[in-house]
Amino acid sequence: MTLAMNLGHLLTQAAQKFPHLPAMVHGTRSWSWLEVNRRVDSLATSLRRLGIEKGDRILIHAPNSPAYFECMWATFKLGAVFTPTNFRLAPPEVAYIARSSCAKAMIYDRTLAGAADAARNGAPSLQVLISIDGPRKGELSHESLCTSEGGAFPECEVRGDDPLWFFYTSGTTGRSKAAVLTHGQMAFVVTSQLADVMPGTTEEDRSLVLGPLSHAAGVHALAQVARGARSVFPTSRRFDATEVWRLVQEHGITNMFAVPTMVKVLAEHETVDRYDHSSLRYLVYAGAPMYREDQKYALQKLGPVLVQYYGMGEVTANITVLPARLHALDDGSMPVGSCGYARTGMEIAILNDAGVPLSTGQTGEICVRGPAVFVGYHNDEAANAAAFRQGWFHTGDLGYRDEGGFVYLSGRASDMYISGGSNVYPREVEEALLMHPAISEAAVFGLPHPVWGEAGVAVVVLKEQRVLTHEDVLDHLDGKLARYKWPKQVIFRDSLPTSTYGKVLKRTMREALLREGPIWTP
Numbered sequence: 001m002t003l004a005m006n007l008g009h010l011l012t013q014a015a016q017k018f019p020h021l022p023a024m025v026h027g028t029r030s031w032s033w034l035e036v037n038r039r040v041d042s043l044a045t046s047l048r049r050l051g052i053e054k055g056d057r058i059l060i061h062a063p064n065s066p067a068y069f070e071c072m073w074a075t076f077k078l079g080a081v082f083t084p085t086n087f088r089l090a091p092p093e094v095a096y097i098a099r100s101s102c103a104k105a106m107i108y109d110r111t112l113a114g115a116a117d118a119a120r121n122g123a124p125s126l127q128v129l130i131s132i133d134g135p136r137k138g139e140l141s142h143e144s145l146c147t148s149e150g151g152a153f154p155e156c157e158v159r160g161d162d163p164l165w166f167f168y169t170s171g172t173t174g175r176s177k178a179a180v181l182t183h184g185q186m187a188f189v190v191t192s193q194l195a196d197v198m199p200g201t202t203e204e205d206r207s208l209v210l211g212p213l214s215h216a217a218g219v220h221a222l223a224q225v226a227r228g229a230r231s232v233f234p235t236s237r238r239f240d241a242t243e244v245w246r247l248v249q250e251h252g253i254t255n256m257f258a259v260p261t262m263v264k265v266l267a268e269h270e271t272v273d274r275y276d277h278s279s280l281r282y283l284v285y286a287g288a289p290m291y292r293e294d295q296k297y298a299l300q301k302l303g304p305v306l307v308q309y310y311g312m313g314e315v316t317a318n319i320t321v322l323p324a325r326l327h328a329l330d331d332g333s334m335p336v337g338s339c340g341y342a343r344t345g346m347e348i349a350i351l352n353d354a355g356v357p358l359s360t361g362q363t364g365e366i367c368v369r370g371p372a373v374f375v376g377y378h379n380d381e382a383a384n385a386a387a388f389r390q391g392w393f394h395t396g397d398l399g400y401r402d403e404g405g406f407v408y409l410s411g412r413a414s415d416m417y418i419s420g421g422s423n424v425y426p427r428e429v430e431e432a433l434l435m436h437p438a439i440s441e442a443a444v445f446g447l448p449h450p451v452w453g454e455a456g457v458a459v460v461v462l463k464e465q466r467v468l469t470h471e472d473v474l475d476h477l478d479g480k481l482a483r484y485k486w487p488k489q490v491i492f493r494d495s496l497p498t499s500t501y502g503k504v505l506k507r508t509m510r511e512a513l514l515r516e517g518p519i520w521t522p
Contacts, residue, residue, distance in 0.1 A: 168313075
C-alpha cells in the first residue's frame with residue numbers, strides 16, 4: 001500500500017490555518033491551536049528520545065483532560081499505536097490490556113496509580129511510565145515532556161494500513177481483544193463524520209467533550225480537529241447536567257456526543273430551562289437504543305438537534321446515520337425505531353446463517369463492508385476468521401431493513417447487553433462470580449432498565465449450606481470488574497433451568513422475571 005497521510009497531520013494543519021484560535025478550553029484556561037501543536041510536538045520528540053518508535057503501543061489510562069488530548073495526538077504523530085483503556089476498569093483488567101497489547105509506554109492519571117502498578121507488574125514489555133499529574137519515583141512527568149525543547153516534529157511516514165489505534169472491545173468469550181484501526185481507515189471515518197453526522201462544521205464550532213475519549217467521543221473529537229473547532233472540557237470528572245448546560249450557554253456549544261442515557265438526563269434535568277442552549281446544532285447519540293418517548297421528550301426540549309448513528313469499534317462509529325432532519329415528534333414523519341441508513345461509502349447486508357442475503361423485512365445478521373471496516377483483531381486469527389466471512393464483516397447484531405433502506409436493530413446474536421452505553425458481556429461477569437467460593441452456578445443477562453436502558457441481573461445458585469447477600473456478591477466483584485459491569489440485581493435460586501443438553505436457559509429466566517413484574521430495587 002502506498003504512503004498515506006499520518007492522521008496526526010490534522011493537528012498540524014489546524015495550527016497552520018488557525019494558529020491563534022482556541023483549540024482546547026478547560027475551566028478558565030484556554031490553549032490555541034499553535035500552542036497545542038507545539039506541546040504535542042514536544043511530547044512526541046520526548047517520547048522518541050525515550051525509545052518509543054513507530055508501531056510501539058502507548059497505553060493511556062486516564063479520564064478526559066486536555067493532557068489526554070495531547071497524548072492522543074503525540075501518539076499519532078509518532079506513528080505509535082494509541083492504546084486507550086476505559087479508566088473505570090479494575091487494575092487486573094488494565095494489566096491484561098497492557099500485557100496483550102505489548103505496550104511499551106503507559107501514560108496514566110495519578111489517581112489511578114493502582115492500575116499503573118498492576119500494568120507494570122503484569123506487562124514485561126512496559127518500559128516507560130508517565131504520570132499526567134505528579135510522577136512517582138522512576139516515572140516521568142507529562143507536563144515536563146510537553147514543555148521541553150524540540151521544535152517542530154515531522155510526522156512519521158505511514159501507509160494506509162499502518163496501525164493507529166488499538167480499540168479494545170470484547171467478544172463472546174468475554175476476553176477483551178484489540179480491533180486494529182489504521183491511519184487510512186480513520187481518515188475515511190473523520191471524513192464521514194463531517195459529511196454524514198455533522199455537516200457544515202467549521203472553525204467557528206465549539207464541541208463539548210462528554211463521553212470518554214477512549215471510545216466514540218474520541219472519534220468525535222478527531223472531526224473537530226479536522227475543522228479547527230474548539231473542544232471544551234468539563235472540570236468535573238463525573239457527568240454533571242448542570243455543568244453541561246452552563247458550559248453550553250457560556251461557550252456557545254454547537255455539538256456534543258452522548259449516549260442515550262445522558263441525552264435523557266440532559267433533557268429531563270431542571271437546568272435545561274435555566275440555561276440558553278439555542279447554539280446547539282448537533283447532539284449526536286449512539287451506543288444503545290433510545291426509547292421513543294425519551295426521543296420525543298428530548299426533541300420537545302432541545303429542538304431538531306438529535307443525530308443518531310449505529311457503529312461499533314470495529315467499524316468505528318460508521319455503519320448508519322439518522323440525521324437531524326429525519327428526527328420528528330410525529331411518528332409518521334420519521335422511521336421510528338430505525339438507527340438510520342448506510343453511511344456514505346459503506347454497504348450493509350442482512351445475511352442468514354449461510355451468508356445468503358435476506359429480503360426486505362427479514363431479520364438476520366447485520367454485515368458491513370467498506371473503508372471504515374478495521375483490518376482485524378491483533379494476534380487473534382480465530383476471531384478474525386469468525387468475523388470476516390463471505391466477503392463481509394459480521395457485526396454479531398441482528399436486524400432488518402425496510403424498503404427505504406433504513407436499518408432496524410432487533411437484537412444481538414450474543415448475550416451481550418448495553419448498559420448506559422457500555423457493552424457488558426455476561427460470560428466475563430459469570431466467570432468473576434464463580435470465583436467466589438460460595439457460588440456454585442451463575443447466569444447473567446440484561447433486562448430493560450428505566451435509567452440505564454438495560455442493566456444486568458445475576459441469577460446465582462449457592463453451594464450447599466452457604467449464605468450470601470446481594471451486597472456480599474458486589475463486594476466480591478470489587479477490584480475484579482469495572483463497576484458498570486456489575487449486576488444491578490442479584491437473585492438467588494436453588495437451581496438454574498437447563499435444556500436436555502445441559503445448556504442454561506437464560507431466555508426462560510429472562511421471560512419469567514419479566515412476567516413477575518418490576519425487579520429493580522432503589
